[in-house]
Amino acid sequence: MHKPDLATKPIVWAIASSDSGGGAGIQADLHTFAALDCHGCSVIAAVTAQNSTEVVGYEAISQALFVTQLNCLLNDMPPRVIKIGLIPDAGLLEQLASWLAQHKNQYQFIVIADPVLSSSTGYNFVRQSTLSIWRHQLLPLLDLITPNLPELALLSQLLQAEVASQAEQLLQWGAKALLIKGGHCNGTADITDHFISPNSSLQLTQPRLSTVHNHGTGCVLSSAIAAACAHGYDLADSTIIGRAYLQQALCHSYATGKGAGSLQHHGWPTEPHYFPKLTQPQDTHYDTLSFAAIAAPIGFYPVVDSVQWLKRLLPFEPDVIQLRLKHGTALEIEQQIAEAVALSRDYKLRLFINDHWQLALKHAAYGVHLGQQDLTTANLPAIAAAGLRLGISTHSYAELLRARQLQPSYIALGHIFATQTKQMPSQPQGLARLKRYAALCSDTPTVAIGGITAERLVAVLQCGVSGVAVVSAVTAQAEPEQAFSRFKHQVEQHYAHYA
Ligand SMILES: Cc1ncc(COP(=O)(O)OP(=O)(O)O)c(N)n1
């Protein structure tokens, strides 16, 4: 029998209250952690007596036992992430704030809080004293807080102000990032949540699902974000994963008692329709943009830095090549691109030009490869109208969703392993993420790039990508032509077998 190794599962704590009905609270938190491959620990603040229609009552746990739970867990199972849910008692909240202040720096855990101030059935859990502790003691310790609109208004003490001013108030009081949930904007066909952090600002929009079985949505969302953070995703990506997890769980929610039923917990979301549409301030919105298709699988995709390299590989029948020119005068770059495009026609080679999209257009290359930065400056409608294929680099869920919304010809997923070829601002993604990204792109060809060697090739192909791009695995080898032929053969064999 397979025995799971708990040490390999990231540990996440839920500091929250018990929901006797099982759909929200600690019970929902633990379901979510387990479904997202985390080990969940629970620190119970209160026991509520509730069912699907009402909260009948609650009793808070003693401060002594509350702190004993925290300390006993910290000694043996320190958390990577803490999720805070319902703490309906000012004394416990104060204890928690001082405990977090004492241990957060040393243990470097991330703290995410869902400020449950009232239940969805209308039960009010807070008093003024509790709100004041949230504002002045807890907020400065939070890496992310996930209020809905009424909670944001209450916490900010700016009941009549614009949402932006209310959000600004929470940031001024010390919260590092906010996810403002838009579900309480009644009557809209879509729900838009706003993620605000020092590094990024995102709007996440999804269709509003018509189900009444939505008990525990806030608990599940914040727990899914916590679980994704525990797997090392940054806050923006964790929020995207959390939102997709919630949409998936809501799509399959079910009746329990006479009132709002519960969410169905599934594993990692991969189907595109569960993921939100992202809007970022810097993005241009295109109504209809459609890029020519590239035959999938793309297969073996060498990236070379000169037309000389291209000529050296042509006798070995490459199918796809990228010309990635990083040096030279404007004249030299244009000459190389013109020569490479002419050669690509003679040899029926699908040639992508990196960065220089104007020259790719001018010389009518097969396609263009662009990075995320280039997307704001390149004339994408001109590239699409000219029938050139477009490939886009991505390094995260946020970039992947942004790329998918443009419906490019392929999406590059990188960097998978550490690479010496380029200084990367992000961390290597690794194979587990590659597999998730590739699954989300079942409708778009994908290419893995970064640190891919002959030894790693099979593991990369098994993640479900439609191509593998390499630089040094060919051009830095003692015998580049042999390396090229071996790679090409292995990749072709793989796709022939899995076609
Ligand atoms: C297939 C493939 N994937 C990613 C890249 C990187 O492109 P970009 O983000 O534009 O960075 P530079 O190549 O310009 O450093 C690529 N070239 N090809």
Ligand SMILES: Cc1ncsc1CCOP(=O)(O)O
């Ligand atoms: C251009 C680029 N973009 C992401 S990783 C990378 C370099 C890949 O080179 P190598 O295959 O030598 O790691």
